Amino acid sequence: xxxxxxxxxxxxxxxxxxxxxxxxxxxxxxxxxxxxxxxxxxxxxxxxxxxxxxxxxxxxxxxxxxxxxxxxxxxxxxxxxxxxxxxxxxxxxxxxxxxxxxxxxxxxxxxxxxxxxxxxxxxxxxxxxxxxxxxxxxxxxxxxxxxxxxxxxxxxxxxxxxxxxxxxxxxxxxxxxxxxxx
Amino acid sequence: xxxxxxxxxxxxxxxxxxxxxxxxxxxxxxxxxxxxxxxxxxxxxxxxxxxxxxxxxxxxxxxxxxxxxxxxxxxxxxxxxxxxxxxxxxxxxxxxxxxxxxxxxxxxxxxxxxxxxxxxxxxxxxxxxxxxxxxxxxxxxxxxxxxxxxxxxxxxxxxxxxxxxxxxxxxxxxxxxxxxxxxxxxxxxxxxxxxxxxxxxxxxxxxxxxxxxxxxxxxxxxxxxxxxxxxxxxxxxxxxxxxxxxxxxxxxxxxxxxxxxxxxxxxxxxxxxxxxxxxxxxxxxxxxxxxxxxxxx
Numbered sequence: 001x002x003x004x005x006x007x008x009x010x011x012x013x014x015x016x017x018x019x020x021x022x023x024x025x026x027x028x029x030x031x032x033x034x035x036x037x038x039x040x041x042x043x044x045x046x047x048x049x050x051x052x053x054x055x056x057x058x059x060x061x062x063x064x065x066x067x068x069x070x071x072x073x074x075x076x077x078x079x080x081x082x083x084x085x086x087x088x089x090x091x092x093x094x095x096x097x098x099x100x101x102x103x104x105x106x107x108x109x110x111x112x113x114x115x116x117x118x119x120x121x122x123x124x125x126x127x128x129x130x131x132x133x134x135x136x137x138x139x140x141x142x143x144x145x146x147x148x149x150x151x152x153x154x155x156x157x158x159x160x161x162x163x164x165x166x167x168x169x170x171x172x173x174x175x176x177x178x179x180x181x182x
Numbered sequence: 183x184x185x186x187x188x189x190x191x192x193x194x195x196x197x198x199x200x201x202x203x204x205x206x207x208x209x210x211x212x213x214x215x216x217x218x219x220x221x222x223x224x225x226x227x228x229x230x231x232x233x234x235x236x237x238x239x240x241x242x243x244x245x246x247x248x249x250x251x252x253x254x255x256x257x258x259x260x261x262x263x264x265x266x267x268x269x270x271x272x273x274x275x276x277x278x279x280x281x282x283x284x285x286x287x288x289x290x291x292x293x294x295x296x297x298x299x300x301x302x303x304x305x306x307x308x309x310x311x312x313x314x315x316x317x318x319x320x321x322x323x324x325x326x327x328x329x330x331x332x333x334x335x336x337x338x339x340x341x342x343x344x345x346x347x348x349x350x351x352x353x354x355x356x357x358x359x360x361x362x363x364x365x366x367x368x369x370x371x372x373x374x375x376x377x378x379x380x381x382x383x384x385x386x387x388x389x390x391x392x393x394x395x396x397x398x399x400x401x402x403x404x405x406x407x408x409x410x411x412x413x414x415x416x417x418x419x420x421x422x423x424x425x426x427x428x429x430x431x432x433x434x435x436x437x438x439x440x441x442x443x444x445x446x447x448x449x450x451x452x453x454x455x456x457x458x459x460x461x462x463x464x465x466x467x468x469x470x471x472x473x474x475x476x477x478x479x
Contacts, residue, residue: 027450038462059466060417060457075417076454079424079447131265132258135301135317138277142294145285152331154413154468156290162403165455 024054024064024078032071036061043071054080243355253351254297254315260350261317264303271302271322271477279475283331284318284338290411293346300338308426308435312341314351323435326477327425331470332409336418339405347404349397395444402449403456415467423450 028048033040036058046052052064052073061072140148149156239255242248248256270277277300284300296316303309306323313319318341320334328334344350402419410416426436426446444452 027447028454038459057417057421059415059464060461074454075424076420076450076457079450126266127259127262128266128269129262131269132262134270135261135265135299138274138281138301139297139299140278140281140285142285142289145282145289148282149286149413152413152468152470152473154286154470156413157411157464157467159407159411159464161407162456162460164400164403165452165458 022054022080024052024062024080026050026052026073026078028077030073030077032064032066032069032073033061034071036063036072040072043069046073052078054078243351246355248314248348248351250296250315253348256351256354257313257315257317260313261299261319264311264313264319268303268305268321271304273302273478276302276475276477280320280325280334280338283334284342287335287339287408287412287414288316288342290408291342291346296345298342306435310337310341312344312350314345314348314354316345318342318345322477324422328422328474329471330415330418331474332415332418332468333422334418334474335409335412335414336405336420337422339408339412340401340419342408343401343404344397347397347400349401353394353397398443399449399452402453406453406457406461410461410464410467413467415469416461416464418469420450420453423453 026046026048030046032043032046034043035041046064046066050066052066055063055065055070057063057075058072060075062075062078063070063072064078239248239252242252243256280302281298281300285298288294288296288298293316298316298318300318300320302325303319303321305321307321308323308327310320310324311318318338320337320341324337325334328337402423405419406416409418423446443449
C-alpha cells in the first residue's frame with residue numbers, strides 16, 4: 001500500500017505545478033471539490049489550520065490530500081508549511097531580534113546584498129554609470145515582446161483591476177490599515 | 183555547502199524595499215547637495231518650473247509635478263546607486279529573457295510606452311525592487327526559487343504596478359519631508375505652497391507606514407490582473423508568496439523583508455478577500471515552466 005502511494009506521488013510530480021508533495025496548511029475554511037472548478041462536486045469541508053498535502057496547482061486551485069480524500073481547494077486558501085500562528089510569531093520576533101542585535105556577522109555571505117542595503121552600504125556605494133548602461137542596453141521593444149509572447153502561446157485577455165476588498169485586515173493578524181491610498 | 187540549499191526562502195519582498203532604497207538614497211542623512219550634485223538638464227517634454235529649492239528635480243518632486251523625464255531621472259539615480267552596491271548578474275541571455283517577460287507584462291499596463299528596464303541583481307538576498315520611470319530589478323536569490331515563467335511574470339507585475347502607480351514617487355515626496363531633508367528646504371518650499379506643511383501636519387511617519395502596507399497590497403492585486411492580461415496564469419505571484427510564508431524569519435535573507443512588509447500569510451489573506459470568486463470564470467493561463475531561463479550555477 002505505501003508503495004502504491006509512493007508511486008502515485010512520483011507519478012504526479014511531473015504533471016503538477018508543485019515540485020514535490022509537500023506539507024501545507026489551510027489559511028481558512030474551504031470546500032473540497034472533485035475538480036478544479038467552483039461548479040465541481042463537493043467532496044467535503046476542510047477547516048482553517050488543517051494540515052494537508054499539496055499535490056498540484058491548476059489556475060486558482062490547488063489539489064490537496066487530507067486523510068483518504070483527495071480534492072481541490074482554492075489556491076489562495078492554502079499555503080506551504082506549518083500552521084501560520086507559529087510561523088508568523090516566529091518571523092515577527094526574529095525580525096525584532098535582528099533589529100536589536102544587528103546582523104549576524106557569521107552569516108554575512110548569504111546576506112551581503114540585503115544587509116548592505118539595510119546597513120547603509122548603499123549610501124557609501126558610488127553611482128555606477130557602467131552598470132546602469134548595461135541595464136539600459138537590454139531594453140526590449142514592444143514588437144519583440146509581442147513576438148516572444150506569441151512564441152509562448154500567450155494570449156492577452158481584457159480584465160479590469162480588482163477593487164480593494166472591504167475587509168482588508170484579517171482577524172487576529174494584528175494587521176491594521178490606517179488611511180492609505182484609495 | 184550552497185547557500186541556496188538551506189530550504190529557506192523565497193521570499194520576496196518586492197516593492198517596499200524600494201522604500202528602504204529610497205530612504206537610504208534620498209532621505210536619511212543625505213544632504214540635498216548630494217542628492218542632486220549637478221544642475222539638472224532641462225527635461226525634454228516640459229517647460230521649466232519655478233525653482234524654489236535651487237533644484238528643479240527636487241522642486242518638481244516636492245510639488246508632485248514630476249514629468250515623465252524627471253521620473254526617469256529620479257529612477258536612474260536610485261538604480262545607479264543601487265547598482266553601485268549590488269551589480270547585475272553577468273549573463274546577458276538571462277537579462278534578455280527577463281526583459282522580454284517584463285516588457286510583455288508592462289505592455290498590458292496603463293504605461294506601456296515607458297522605456298522599461300528589467301535586470302537581475304547578483305545577490306543572494308531575496309528581494310525585488312522598482313524605481314520610478316520603469317526600472318525593475320529582481321535578485322538572483324529570488325529568481326532561482328521561481329518555478330515557472332508565470333511566477334516570474336507575477337513578481338515583475340507587482341513591481342510594474344509600483345511604477346505605474348508612482349508609489350515610490352509618492353513615498354519619496356513623503357520621506358523627503360520626514361527626514362526634513364533640511365527644514366530649511368521645507369521652509370523655502372512651504373513659504374508659497376502649503377503642500378509640505380499639509381503633509382507634515384498629518385504625522386508623516388504613521389502615514390508612510392500605512393501607505394507602505396497599502397501600496398504593497400495594491401501592487402499584489404494589480405499583479406494578478408496584469409499577469410492574467412498578459413496570458414499568464416494569474417496565480418504566479420501568490421505561489422511565490424505561499425513559498426515565502428513558511429520561511430523562518432531567522433533567515434537573514436528574508437528577516438528584514440518580513441520586518442518591513444506585511445507577512446506573506448497576510449498578503450495571501452488579503453488576496454483571498456480580493457479575489458473571492460472574481461476569477462472563477464477565467465480560463466487558466468500559461469505557466470511555461472519549461473521556458474523559464476535556468477541560472478547557470
